[in-house]
Amino acid sequence: MTKFKTFALGMLTAAAAQPVLATDLEVTHWWTSGAEAAAIRVISEGFQKSGNTWVDGAIAGAGGVARPLITSRITGGDPMGATQFTHGQAMRELIEAGFMRDVTEVAEAQGWKDQIFPQSLLDSCTFEGKLYCVPSNIHSQQWLWLNNAVFTDNGLSVPQNWDEFVAAAPKLREMDIIPLAQGQQSWQKQLMFNVLMVSIGGPELFERVYAGRDADYAAGSDVAKVFKAAAEARDLMEGSNVQAWNEAANLMISGRAAGQIMGDWVQGEFTQAGMTAGEDFSCLPGLGVNEYITAAGDAFYFPKVDDPEIIAAQDVLAGVIVSPETQVEFTKAKGALPVRRDVELRDPTPCMEKGMAILKEGHIVESINTMVSPDTVGRVTDLMIEFFADPSFSPETAQAEFAEIIATAD
Amino acid sequence: MSQSGKPTGLFKNLSAKIAAVPMVLTALVVFVGCSVWTIVYSFTNSRLLPSTKWVGLDQYERLWGTRRWLISIENLAIYGILMLILALVLGFLLAALIDQKIRFEDGFRTIFLYPYALSFIVTGLVWQWLLNPEFGIQHAVRSLGFETFTFDPLYNTNTVLYGVLIAGLWHTSGLVMCLMLAGLRGIDEDVWKATKIDGIPAWKTYLLVVIPMMRPVFITTLVLITSAIIKLYDLVIAQTGGGPGLASEVPAKFVFDMMFVSQNLAQGFAASSMMLVAVIVVIIPWAYLEFGGKKHG
The missing domain is CATH 3.40.190.10 (Periplasmic binding protein-like II)
Structure with missing residues (x-):
């Protein structure tokens, strides 16, 4: 039901507020459980503050269900504005085939290199020297x-x-x-x-x-x-x-x-x-x-599109995801660890503190x-x-x- | 065009032929074309995207060396044979019973046919709940006082296929019943009168007279059930997800998982080509018997 609510909310705001600069950006993700839906709302609210409109594309089911849908939409010529995806080789072929847009410029302008920690998060987003995704949070399995x-x-x-x-x-x-x-x-x-x-x-x-x-x-x-x-x-x-x-x-x-x-x-x-x-x-x-x-986690990828307005909206979203304000709230809601070293966790649980300490030790x-x-x-x-x-x-x-x-x- | 001359073979029934063109094109391009494309690319090493690096029969070698594929085939064979027999028997029995001029026939027919109106996903989910030991049939019977009653086919490697089969039968037998009933109604009343006069028992009439007369209905039903068996996928997804272990894996699920989850298109193509071969092996003898036979008979 949360999926529906967010969707309805998205549609409502889309109908109510139509400023001149508003661009609809469809973002697909598979965060549908209670905590996950609360987390994605943090990003969507941050994004809507920029005046753009977040069109929620939640896909019910785990990554195994969502990933095929997402890849086939991208390869099938009906790309969404942005999508959640897990790091790794799964995305690599799409990048190689030129379906994805690199956000290197945004990263350089905002100095992500110095802020994002651990560095391996950016490495796994990088292909031939260009950055293709925005890490949103760190999840550990062990x-x-x-x-x-x-x-x-x-x-x-x-x-x-x-x-x-x-x-x-x-x-x-x-x-x-x-x-x-x-x-x-x-x-x-x-x-x-x-x-x-x-x-x-x-x-x-x-x-x-x-x-x-x-x-x-x-x-x-x-x-x-x-x-x-x-x-x-x-x-x-x-x-x-x-x-x-x-x-x-x-x-x-x-x-x-x-x-x-x-x-x-x-x-x-x-x-x-x-x-x-x-x-x-x-x-x-x-x-x-x-x-x-x-220290792998979730990341957002941006399919290549022609519409300059959507490209601008993609850049805005990229910035919102790694911004310290979003990181604090988002990781709190999702129970994940932030991707920046300069972010202080807000009342972290002892478990999150343990995780953070392991990360800082570089283990x-x-x-x-x-x-x-x-x-x-x-x-x-x-x-x-x-x-x-x-x-x-x-x-x-x-x-x-x-x-x-x-x-x-x- | 002048219609005065005697139409040649090509222009006979011209309008009907023109009307058939879109369907013929669809069949050629979509069915044949895509099948050929799939088979061709099953000889490549395509991963997420099609590539044209040829690897010969490697994909097939790997396929037949994969235990999951072998289990899938075996599962489909067991499910298929049981489904075919049981659906026909159950469907025919139901039809024969309903055909006894019973009261509320329309009501029963609707009830029996109703499951067919549900999708396999819904059927699967409903039966997953019914067969779940925590809140399904087992739970219901236990709360009646039979504390040791155990019925959890979906959670046991040896019985999971039968759990899927129950749902499949529930879904399909209604349709089979309707087809059979139509067939039964097509049998001339005089046949029944004649056998009655000769004092032949009803079961013998069904077996030796009515069923042979219903051959076309049986063949239609057979084709419908078989095609439903081969594409068995959603029922398994909704009920078991292929588990426990690999005990309820089926070929269609193997193809999907290979193509979209493992991102190994060529391996999925190889598997689907094998499924196509299996279908052809079944269809060609049937078509030969059916269409080849008609000319002689």
């Missing part, structure tokens, strides 16, 4: 979220790392509690595995496998530990029969599950349910083992999406869906197949 009450009520102490969590699981099972909540959607399985890669295996392992494409190493004993942990996670997740990530979060909120491995965007769900970070729920970045996070790993092609991500995902669904799928077999994928990755 978090284990725990419902404190579930542990303390059952006479357990709240785990401080993955091993303690695994050790607490049998007791939780006795109380008929699912230790680890997880939705069945395919991207969540992929996320789970790659979080284990970073957190259990460590950042060097993660980058050596995906960026270095070292297939022998991927078949070796270091990666075997990750697969062993994945098999443990599979046992812990048994009984978590929900589809979407926020339904899984609900299992944890209601106390039917004890924990969840999910990106930091899930925090918004917890706080919306009235839980307080640190008191009602805890967060363990890097699963409490290797405190490294992926950052590249995202899988920037290291390998969507095709390779798809193959890893397919393997993981099968592995996590079938308890008889041995970690050894899965690892051998994984190494094969890495050997032919691109």
Whole structure:
């Protein structure tokens, strides 16, 4: 319904205020959950202040649904004014084929180079020396979220790392509690595995496998530990029969599950349910083992258009997204981290502070999406869906197949 | 043009031919043209955008080495065979029952046909809820007091296809029933009278006399059901998303995911070309029997 409201609001303002300079800019995105919709409203309001009109193009469903729609609109010759997209190679081909507009001039005029942090955000937007996207926020995936009450009520102490969590699981099972909540959607399985890669295996392992494409190493004993942990996670997740990530979060909120491995965007769900970070729920970045996070995130891209008015509006939007005012409010609403170093978080939760501290230390790993092609991500995902669904799928077999994928990755 | 001379073969029924031109063009350009384009590009290494770098049969080799594709085919085969048999049997039974000059026939017909008016997405969502153990049929029966009742086909690798099948049958059998009913009504009353006089039991009349007479209806129905089976996609998306694991993956979903999610167009083209081949393998013998047979008979 929020989608409808924002849309209706957009249409209303479009009808009511028609100043001379107003340009309609359609912005597509897939931010439709409660916290996400509140966040996108921050940007749209900031943008409307410039006198232009924001036409909301929310696409229901996760990125997996929205991305194909967005790319086919761009390649099909019906580009929107601007669109949210995730960093990575997915956009690369569109840029190479000349469908996207670069915003280098705006970036230089506003001195983004000195403000945007970490630098890797701009790097992943850059192609042949030109900047093609505007990073809006940072999201990290490597978090284990725990419902404190579930542990303390059952006479357990709240785990401080993955091993303690695994050790607490049998007791939780006795109380008929699912230790680890997880939705069945395919991207969540992929996320789970790659979080284990970073957190259990460590950042060097993660980058050596995906960026270095070292297939022998991927078949070796270091990666075997990750697969062993994945098999443990599979046992812990048994009984978590929900589809979407926020339904899984609900299992944890209601106390039917004890924990969840999910990106930091899930925090918004917890706080919306009235839980307080640190008191009602805890967060363990890097699963409490290797405190490294992926500093990838969302970004806005601008398709190439001819209309000079739309181009001007695109530039305005680019400026609005990275402006400090938007960053403070936007990241607050979305539960994400800001892309600027000069922004102070407004009453950050202990979890956001942890994330910010890790970022400042530079404990950052590249995202899988920037290291390998969507095709390779798809193959890893397919393997993981099968592995996590079938308890008889041995970690050894899965690892051998994984190494094969890495050997032919691109 | 003068119509006085005897029209040659080409100009016979000229207006009908002119009227057919747009459809012929659409068929040639859209169906044939795009199919050929798809097949050609399945031999390239196209990713997000079509490219013309030829890689020979690599895409097909990879396709047939992908377990997900093999599972998809197997799933479609199981679903297809069961669907075909059960939809025909159920549809015919319903039609035969309704044909017994029952009261409220119109009402029953509407009720049975109604599911067909819903899209597969809606059907899928409704059945996803019904089959969800937390608030569906299992929950309802348990709250009646049967605490150990378990019915969650969609959450079990071995039964998920049957969960999809239930929804598919619910959706399709009404239409099959209507077609069959029309067929039954087309049978001359005299046939029934004759068999009654000869003392042939009703079930035997249906099996040995009526069904053979309804051959055209059966063939139409068969084509409709088969095409619905091959394009099976939305039902799976709404009900299971292909899960648990890969247990309810189907070829059409494989094609979509390859083309748009993995951004590997050529791999998706290769898979859809294989689907086309499968359709042709089914259609050619049928067309031969149907149209080739007519000339002789």
